[in-house]
Amino acid sequence: MKEIKVPELAESITEGTIAEWLVKKGDQVEKGDAILELETDKVNVEVNADASGILAELVREAGEDVEVGDVIAKVDENGEAGGSSNEGDTSNESKAEPEEKSEQTSEQKPSAPAASSEDVSTEDSSSEQKGSKGDVVATPAARKRARELGLNLSDITAKDPLGRIRPEDVDAAAQGERKKEEKQAAPKQEKKASKQESSEKTEFDKPVEREKMSRRRQTIAKRLVDAQQSSAMLTTFNEVDMTNVMKLRSERKESFQKKHDVKLGFMSFFTKAAVGALKEFPLINAEIQGNEVIKKKFYDIGMAVSTEEGLVVPVVRDADRLDFAGIENGIMDMAQKARNKELQLDDLQGGSFTITNGGIFGSMLSTPILNSPQVGILGLHNIEKRAKVMPDDSIQARPMMYIALSYDHRIVDGKDAVQFLRRIKEMIEDPYDLLLEG
Incomplete structure (x- = not known):
């Protein structure tokens, strides 16, 4: 009988929840076949059979939490489909047989001439x-x-x-x-931790619906709380006049899509601007490890994506080396993978800075929470026409966006955070200069 165990997933992932069994007891499986879907903190992964045969036993049920190395199923490499029920009887008979033989042997052993004195004494x-x-x-x-x-x-x-x-x-x-x-x-x-919750259950006189949080939702909750408790988080704000970006986008969007087969969105402008500002303020592209500050010389930008199962942050690698089309393609690819549940662990690890766009849901203003261990996250919001006083003192209705930078005050000073956000504002309000600088 071959045991199937939870394999090594990644360095930072040691456990998961069985989301769904893809096979049932008695099924014929081949080595390499996917037998279950495992929900981890970050992505869902398939666990494959490492032997061919009949699935004799499902050791763990759907919904159970398992750790790396736990036995989750057993495969009979010599079994035949549908013969799992007889297998137990056969194994019992085979176990009983040696016991009978053992008893007979022990009775006969004293008279066996070949036994040594040591064997006799041991027996x-x-x-x-x-x-x-x-x-x-x-x-x-x-x-x-x-x-x-x-x-x-x-x-x-x-x-x-x-x-x-x-x-x-x-x-x-x-x-x-x-x-x-x-x-x-x-x-x-x-149970102790949920005593308060259980007492609250009795307080509802009207119908309620309860459901267990998914592993991913639990992890999101834990990470967000940890980020607030382990960092000195502060948020600074500014507003950006989107007139020139919207004009440029309107002028180029058709030719851009025809040439690159992808739409020209706002995210590529903000990604380029963020990379430029990070180069000027490297501490915002850093992280803290113990009593050391690690300044990253690469620009892997995380893009927060909302899915049915919760927020995930896939990473666009080497954003400083990509043009606008490359960034848009990277964002589209990651968003599609996230919604189709095709993200791999590598897609979510190693980001140096994160951008989140609550504006697509209509958010006017928010304070984004850090994606630890990163020390900076840029929040984008809805574009609304507001009255703006122009340099000639005239008042015009302009498309404006509030932007927010949450940062870890332990290594990022308020001065740098404010100047970082102002630099992004300058580049977005002069997108032609941003294009020229690449």
Whole structure:
């Protein structure tokens, strides 16, 4: 019987939730076939069978949390489809057979001329132990080890074909007990933490609907709270006149789409402007590790994307080396992957700065939360016509956008944050200069 275990996923991911079994007990599976979908903190991944045969047992059910290395299924490499029910009977018979043979052998052994004195003494000792300890056969070292660990020998499974318990079997059982105790302790802690919640349940006199948070939603919640608790987060604001960008976009959008087969959006302008501003203010493109500041010399820009399962932040790599078409293609590709649940772990890791656009949902103003361990995030908002006083003191209705920069005040001073945002404003209000500077 081949055990299928949760494989290594990524350095930062050690557990997940079984979202859905793609096969059922008794199905024929081939090595490499996808057998279940595992929901992790970041993306959903498929777990493949690492052996061919009949799926004899589903050890864990859909909705259960599992860790890397946990056994989730068993495959009978010699089985036939539909024969899983008979397999148990056969295995029981085969187990019973050796026991009968073992008893017959033990009865015949005293008269066997080939047995040495050492074998006879060992057999006698085992027989005494067997008779005095409820038919449990164990070596003296195993018995001593079990006493030290406070384990009952009758609860320990022997790997020895003859059923003799050895010290390594005792250690394995002890380790299993520890894991069992840890798993039992976890719900107790959750129960304590949810006492207040359970008391609140009785307060509802009218109908309510409760549903368990998905693993991804739980992770998002935890990361957002951690970001606020582990950083000195502050937000500064400015407003941008979008007149020139909208004019340029209107002039070039048809030729741009015809040439590059992608629409010219606002995100490519802000990405280019952000990269330019990050080069001038490198601490906003940094992170803190212990008592060190790591200044990143690359510009991998995370783009917050909303999906049905929650917010994800895929990364557009080397945005400083991409032209407008390259950035737009990168954003479109990542957004499509996110909505089709095709993002890989590599797509979400290693960003140096993040841009989030709440304006597409109509947000007028917000304070974005840092995407730790990054120390800066740029928030974009809705474009609304507002009265603006022009240099000649005339008042005009102009398309305006509020922009926000949340930053970690531990390494980014207010002066740099304000100047960073002002530099983005200048580049967006003069997009021709932004195009020339590349």
